[in-house]
Every structure is written in structure tokens, then in C-alpha cells.
Amino acid sequence: MKCYPVPRENLVLSIDNLKDDIPEEYLSHKECYENVIRKGSVLYDIFSELSKDRKHKAHQAPSNAYRISDGIMQNVNPFLLHFALFVPAITNQATPEQQAEFLKHGFGIIGTYAQTELGHGTFLRGLETTATLDLETDEFVLNSPTLTSYKWWPGGLGHTANHCVVMAQLYVKGKCHGPHLFFVQIRDIETHEPLPGLKLGEIGAKMGFNTADNGFLGFHNFRIPRNNMLMKNSQVLKDGTYVESKNEKLTYGSMVFVRVYLLSDMAYMLARAATISVRYSAVRHQSHIKPDEPEVQILDFVIQQHKLFISIATSHAFKICGLWLWQTYSKVMEDIGKGSMDRLPELHALSCCLKTTSTRDAGWLIEQCRLACGGHGYLMSSNLPSLYTTATAAITYEGESTVLLLQTARYLIKSWKRAMEGESLPATVSFLSEYFNKRYNKWENTPKGIVDGLKLVVAGVTKMCAESIQKHVSRGQQYEEAWNSSSVQLIKASEAYSRALLCEVFWFEVDKVSSTLSNNLAVVLKQLAELYITYWALEKRGDLLVYTTISKDDLDKLQERYEELLALIRPNAVGLVDSFDIRDEILCSTLGAYDGRVYERMMEHALKSPLNAETVNQSFHKYMKPVILKHKI
Ligand SMILES: CCCCC/C=C\C/C=C\C/C=C\C/C=C\C/C=C\C=C\C(=O)SCCNC(=O)CCNC(=O)[C@H](O)C(C)(C)COP(=O)(O)OP(=O)(O)OC[C@H]1O[C@@H](n2cnc3c(N)ncnc32)[C@H](O)[C@@H]1OP(=O)(O)O
Numbered sequence: 367m368k369c370y371p372v373p374r375e376n377l378v379l380s381i382d383n384l385k386d387d388i389p390e391e392y393l394s395h396k397e398c399y400e401n402v403i404r405k406g407s408v409l410y411d412i413f414s415e416l417s418k419d420r421k422h423k424a425h426q427a428p429s430n431a432y433r434i435s436d437g438i439m440q441n442v443n444p445f446l447l448h449f450a451l452f453v454p455a456i457t458n459q460a461t462p463e464q465q466a467e468f469l470k471h472g473f474g475i476i477g478t479y480a481q482t483e484l485g486h487g488t489f490l491r492g493l494e495t496t497a498t499l500d501l502e503t504d505e506f507v508l509n510s511p512t513l514t515s516y517k518w519w520p521g522g523l524g525h526t527a528n529h530c531v532v533m534a535q536l537y538v539k540g541k542c543h544g545p546h547l548f549f550v551q552i553r554d555i556e557t558h559e560p561l562p563g564l565k566l567g568e569i570g571a572k573m574g575f576n577t578a579d580n581g582f583l584g585f586h587n588f589r590i591p592r593n594n595m596l597m598k599n600s601q602v603l604k605d606g607t608y609v610e611s612k613n614e615k616l617t618y619g620s621m622v623f624v625r626v627y628l629l630s631d632m633a634y635m636l637a638r639a640a641t642i643s644v645r646y647s648a649v650r651h652q653s654h655i656k657p658d659e660p661e662v663q664i665l666d667f668v669i670q671q672h673k674l675f676i677s678i679a680t681s682h683a684f685k686i687c688g689l690w691l692w693q694t695y696s697k698v699m700e701d702i703g704k705g706s707m708d709r710l711p712e713l714h715a716l717s718c719c720l721k722t723t724s725t726r727d728a729g730w731l732i733e734q735c736r737l738a739c740g741g742h743g744y745l746m747s748s749n750l751p752s753l754y755t756t757a758t759a760a761i762t763y764e765g766e767s768t769v770l771l772l773q774t775a776r777y778l779i780k781s782w783k784r785a786m787e788g789e790s791l792p793a794t795v796s797f798l799s800e801y802f803n804k805r806y807n808k809w810e811n812t813p814k815g816i817v818d819g820l821k822l823v824v825a826g827v828t829k830m831c832a833e834s835i836q837k838h839v840s841r842g843q844q845y846e847e848a849w850n851s852s853s854v855q856l857i858k859a860s861e862a863y864s865r866a867l868l869c870e871v872f873w874f875e876v877d878k879v880s881s882t883l884s885n886n887l888a889v890v891l892k893q894l895a896e897l898y899i900t901y902w903a904l905e906k907r908g909d910l911l912v913y914t915t916i917s918k919d920d921l922d923k924l925q926e927r928y929e930e931l932l933a934l935i936r937p938n939a940v941g942l943v944d945s946f947d948i949r950d951e952i953l954c955s956t957l958g959a960y961d962g963r964v965y966e967r968m969m970e971h972a973l974k975s976p977l978n979a980e981t982v983n984q985s986f987h988k989y990m991k992p993v994i995l996k997h998k999i
């Protein structure tokens with residue numbers, strides 16, 4: 367990801383107009399939206415000013431924009447899709463001429479990415495919105511033929527965006543050419559009124575993400591110029607000739623970009639949850655360890671360390687793997703630019719399973735951090751509930767987790783078959799060939815030994831899936847049916863693959879740079895990486911017992927080492943979360959503030975509740991008093 371001059375956090379955080387007088391949880395649905403538009407517009411203006419003094423295209427957010435935006439918004443930014451999907455879709459899928467045309471207004475337009483429909487989110491080939499070429503007028507006519515074809519979920523679509531990139535089935539001369547992307551203006555720039563032929567609105571309150579302005583959009587004979595189809599990969603010429611893409615899946619490239627990005631995003635989500643819960647655990651004193659000594663910091667309970675230190679380690683794991691995956695993405699995009707698609711299937715498989723594992727892990731680990739803070743973790747002012755609902759949305763958006771794991775499984779099975787035929791495999795799956803050729807080592811209780819063991823699990827489960835599919839086919843099922851019958855195991859293979867990748871990349875990237883770090887830093891980072899790998903070896907002990915030569919004695923030693931690592935990390939725990947360097951204004955937590963004044967901040971926040979503005983609420987006189995007096999004995 368290119369680095370541009372970034373707005374210093376303290377510059378942005380010093381802007382009064384970005385501060386909230388009333389905590390967001392006390393605003394109505396509508397007030398919430400209006401408040402984030404107020405703040406988002408200030409940010410949008412800053413990004414726009416910043417981009418003007420840069421030589422590159424004036425529509426990309428600075429690299430730390432997401433981090434600042436998340437903190438200031440204290441919720442999701444309704445302009446997010448403009449930067450996360452709308453602009454990347456145009457820069458990746460439009461011709462240079464189209465990019466110049468569509469993005470000529472820079473920050474003067476606000477876009478979103480409208481792909482999901484009421485009736486379809488996963489199965490893109492089933493999308494119902496149509497874009498039909500009108501040869502006479504050199505236009506596409508967009509229609510939503512059914513209620514289920516209405517675009518439904520796109521962020522910012524309800525009331526914020528005035529443009530969008532729409533995924534629709536392309537029809538030319540009566541023939542359907544499948545899903546393609548189209549640049550569509552949906553609101554008047556000056557009045558913001560929906561353009562004629564469109565039905566627009568927001569989809570209603572959600573579990574979280576309530577400031578994202580997820581909306582719906584229906585087309586009724588809505589016309590756009592033919593040139594508004596993004597034509598980098600495939601084209602429709604003026605005479606109606608359709609020129610197909612070298613790879614029809616290039617249309618899905620924007621989703622790969624966000625899936626790759628989400629690893630770093632989840633690293634940051636977890637860093638915030640770990641900072642809040644570890645700092646709170648250092649402040650909170652509760653119960654005794656030795657009966658004759660004072661109440662202890664709850665962080666001294668080993669089980670509390672077990673709950674929390676995995677989040678510190680996982681945040682680093684996702685950050686490091688996110689950078690590794692970003693480098694892979696950038697290399698594959700470079701290859702595609704030179705005409706080679708060879709590594710696209712590998713990138714797709716990696717991004718699918720790593721996006722899924724990182725978002726799922728972020729969800730349950732943030733929940734674990736919340737629970738580790740007891741009742742106070744349940745307060746909105748702790749910010750842990752909001753972190754949870756924001757993170758867990760990512761398990762679904764950008765590709766639902768089960769479906770993406772099945773995509774990775776598709777790649778593993780194909781790779782297994784190639785290994786059986788003696789073909790060479792990419793480094794990320796070459797262990798399948800070693801397993802097939804029975805070249806694997808005896809168990810070693812070391813980080814490398816654990817990584818090798820986790821890879822053996824992947825190979826063993828993948829082999830079992832291949833055999834299961836073959837068994838169902840031999841019993842008369844079609845391949846697709848046999849695939850469905852084996853899907854429980856296929857998911858297991860992908861999950862195991864993702865975990866092995868995370869452990870391998872985390873350990874070897876840390877090991878690779880440790881010689882360049884100060885001794886103390888190298889020691890602590892290696893402790894975190896070893897904690898992560900040992901944690902997952904113990905979590906997956908069942909699979910290791912089935913597919914490797916690990917013994918009960920090895921497992922006992924791993925458990926002992928794990929508990930040693932908890933004790934080694936304990937003295938550095940607060941320093942480790944401080945090193946995430948997340949300012950109080952971005953952390954937004956009464957439990958996690960740097961000064962540790964937890965109880966004072968909790969009381970200050972409670973008194974901001976509108977209910978505390980008066981000692982007796984009017985409802986007493988209106989409703990309670992008559993009943994109390996009536997039944998008073
Ligand atoms: C304010 C300041 C902010 C600044 C911010 C700056 C940057 C921030 C960036 C990101 C922020 C992070 C997070 C927030 C961003 C967004 C969150 C909010 C919005 C969310 C948006 C969305 O959800 S967009 C919609 C997402 N939808 C999906 O992902 C749909 C999932 N479905 C699919 O992908 C496909 O339908 C399918 C893959 C599941 C099935 O498709 P199908 O055609 O049926 O495929 P097959 O299974 O038959 O396989 C066919 C072959 O195609 C290959 N393939 C499939 N997909 C891809 C792909 N994407 N790339 C490459 N190849 C693909 C597949 O492997 C098969 O190949 P083989 O036949 O060879 O096996």
C-alpha cells in the first residue's frame with residue numbers, strides 16, 4: 367500500500383468539530399447518522415486538502431485514515447465504502463481513460479460498491495440486476511426486475527453516496543455475459559435528490575455498524591452511457607461486440623483487495639481490545655491468591671493471562687501476516703498487469719481463508735476480552751461491545767466465512783490432485799507433495815516442529831476429503847453432490863490450512879527479523895510468537911495426535927512451556943499493549959485509558975446519561991405513581 371503524507375493524529379484530534387458532547391449511545395438512530403456525517407465530512411475535507419498537495423490521484427485516503435476515522439467516528443464511517451471499494455473498483459477495473467473521467471471530481475463525488483442484493487450475496491452468478499445494451503442510444507438500461515434484485519446492504523447507499531459501482535448481469539443482443547461492473551450516478555450532486563428511475567433508502571437498524579448507512583437501491587429503466595461499464599478487463603464496443611476478459615474472475619478483484627486488507631484491520635481491532643482489557647486487568651484488584659495478602663491485580667491470575675495474552679500475540683500475528691499477504695497481493699497484481707494470471711487462484715485461496723480466520727478470531731477474542739473485564743466490560747463506555755459488533759460484521763461481509771473457506775478447500779483439493787500427479791506446487795502448498803511422498807519428520811517440541819505438525823494435519827485432512835469425495839462419487843453421486851456431502855471435512859481442511867499459515871508466517875517472519883532487533887525486543891516478540899504457536903498446538907492436540915507422531919508426553923511438555931510463556935510475558939503485558947500506541951481519544955474506553963483512572967471515568971461517563979439530568983423522571987408521575995397509590999395498602 368503506497369504511503370502518502372498522513373494527517374498527524376494530534377492535528378485531527380485537536381479539531382473541536384470532531385468531538386462529541388453526548389456519547390453516541392444516547393443519540394437516536396437518525397441523530398447518530400447525522401453526527402457521523404458531520405464528523406465524516408470534516409475528515410473528508412481534510413483528506414481532500416491533503417490530496418491536493420500530493421502529485422498522485424486526488425481520491426485516495428492517507429494510509430492512517432482508517433485508524434483515525436475509526437477512533438473519531440467511534441463507529442463506522444459512512445464514507446468508508448468510497449475509499450474501501452468504490453475507488454479501488456474503479457482504479458482496478460476501469461481503463462485509464464475511464465478512471466480520468468470517473469474520478470475527475472476527486473473528492474467531489476462520494477461512492478459505494480453495490481453488489482449484494484436482497485436475494486443474493488454469495489452467489490454472484492445469481493445476481494438479478496440487469497444492464498441491457500441499447501444499440502440505438504449507445505446506452506445501458508439498468509433494471510431491478512424483482513424485489514429480490516434490489517441492491518441491499520451497500521454501505522453509504524441509503525443517504526450518503528451520490529455515485530456507486532454496480533454489479534449487474536450484462537445483456538448484449540439478448541445474450542447474458544454474466545456479472546459486470548458499471549459506474550452509476552444515483553443522486554443529484556447539488557440537491558442530493560435520488561435521480562429519476564431509482565428507489566433509494568436505508569435498510570434499518572442492525573446489530574452494529576449502525577452509522578454505515580447500509581442501503582437499498584432499485585432501478586426502473588435507468589439509463590447510463592455505454593462507456594460507464596468498467597472496461598479494463600472486458601469491453602462492449604459501440605456496435606455491440608462483446609470482448610471477453612482473459613479471466614472472468616478479474617471482475618471480483620475489489621473483493622480480494624478488501625479481504626487482504628482485513629487481516630491488518632483485525633490486527634488493529636484486536637490491539638484495541640487487548641489494550642483495554644490488559645490495562646483494566648492491571649488496575650482492577652479482586653480476590654486473593656495468598657489468603658494472608660491483599661487483593662491482587664486480576665492480571666496476576668494465570669487464567670486471566672490465558673484469556674488475554676493470546677489477543678496480544680494474535681494482533682501481532684495478523685499484523686505480520688497481513689503485511690506478508692499484502693506483499694503477495696501486490697506481486698500478483700503486478701503479474702496480472704503484465705498479463706500473467708498464474709498466481710491468482712493461490713491469492714484467492716489465501717485471502718479467503720486468512721480473511722475468514724482473522725475475522726472469526728477477532729470476534730471471539732474481543733468477546734473473551736470483554737468477558738475478562740467482568741460487568742464493566744458490558745458497559746458501552748468500555749467500547750468492547752462496539753468493537754465486537756464492528757469486528758464480527760467482517761465475518762459476513764466481503765464474503766461469508768463458510769463460503770470463503772469452501773473456496774480455499776477447492777484450491778486444496780486441486781493442489782492435492784496435482785501432488786498425486788507429481789506436479790510441482792507453489793510454496794504455500796508444497797507440503798502436500800511432501801506428505802504424498804511420505805517425506806515428513808518425527809514430532810519435535812519446537813516452534814518449527816509444531817508448524818510442520820500443523821501442516822501434516824492439513825495434508826491428512828485434505829487427503830481424507832479427497833477420499834471422501836471419491837467414495838461418494840463411486841457410490842453414484844455427481845462430483846458437486848459428493849463435494850456437498852464432504853463439506854464438513856472440507857471446511858476443517860481450510861481452517862487447518864489457515865492456522866498452519868498463520869503460525870508459519872508469524873514464527874518465520876519474527877525469526878527472520880529478530881537479528882535486526884534489540885535483544886529485549888527480539889526476546890519478547892519471539893515469546894509472543896511461541897505463545898501463539900504453542901496455544902494453537904494445544905488447542906489442536908486432537909488433530910496432532912491423529913496425524914503426527916506427537917506423544918502424550920510431548921503434549922504435557924507443551925502445556926508446561928505454555929504456562930512458562932504466560933509467566934515470562936506477564937511483566938511486559940502492560941508495556942506490550944502500550945506499544946500498540948493507541949491514544950485515549952481513539953481507544954474511546956473508560957476501562958482502557960492510559961492514566962488508569964477507570965472508576966472516575968466510569969462515573970463521569972455515567973453522569974452524561976440523559977436520565978441523570980434529573981433526580982425524578984417524568985414517567986414516575988405519569989405512569990408509576992398512579993399504580994403505586996392505587997395498590998398502596
Ligand atoms: C474514511 C477513511 C477510510 C479509509 C479506508 C481505506 C482503506 C480501507 C480498506 C478496507 C477497509 C476494511 C474493511 C471495511 C471495508 C468494507 C466493509 C464494508 C462493506 C462490505 C462490502 C461487501 O461485502 S462487498 C460484497 C462482498 N461479496 C462477496 O464477497 C461475495 C462472495 N461470493 C463470491 O466471491 C463468489 O460468488 C464465490 C466465489 C463464492 C462463488 O462464485 P462462483 O462463480 O460460483 O465461483 P466458483 O465457486 O464456481 O469458482 C469459479 C472459479 O472462480 C474462482 N474465483 C472465485 N472468486 C474469485 C476471486 N474473487 N478471485 C479469483 N478467483 C476467484 C474460483 O477459485 C474458481 O476457480 P477454479 O474453477 O479454478 O477453482
Ligand SMILES: Cc1cc2nc3c(=O)[nH]c(=O)nc-3n(C[C@H](O)[C@H](O)[C@H](O)COP(=O)(O)OP(=O)(O)OC[C@H]3O[C@@H](n4cnc5c(N)ncnc54)[C@H](O)[C@@H]3O)c2cc1C
Nearest residue numbers: 479480481482486487488519520521759763764765766768
Ligand atoms: C455490515 C455489512 C456490510 C455490508 N456491506 C456491503 C457493501 O458495502 N456492499 C455489498 O455489496 N454488500 C455488502 N454486504 C453484504 C455482504 O457482502 C453479504 O451479506 C455476504 O456476501 C453474504 O451474503 P448473504 O448475506 O446473501 O448470505 P448467504 O450467501 O445467503 O448466506 C447465508 C448462509 O448460507 C450459506 N451458504 C451460502 N452459499 C453457500 C454455499 N455455496 N455452500 C455452503 N453454504 C452456503 C452461508 O454459509 C450462510 O450460512 C454487507 C454485509 C454486512 C453484514
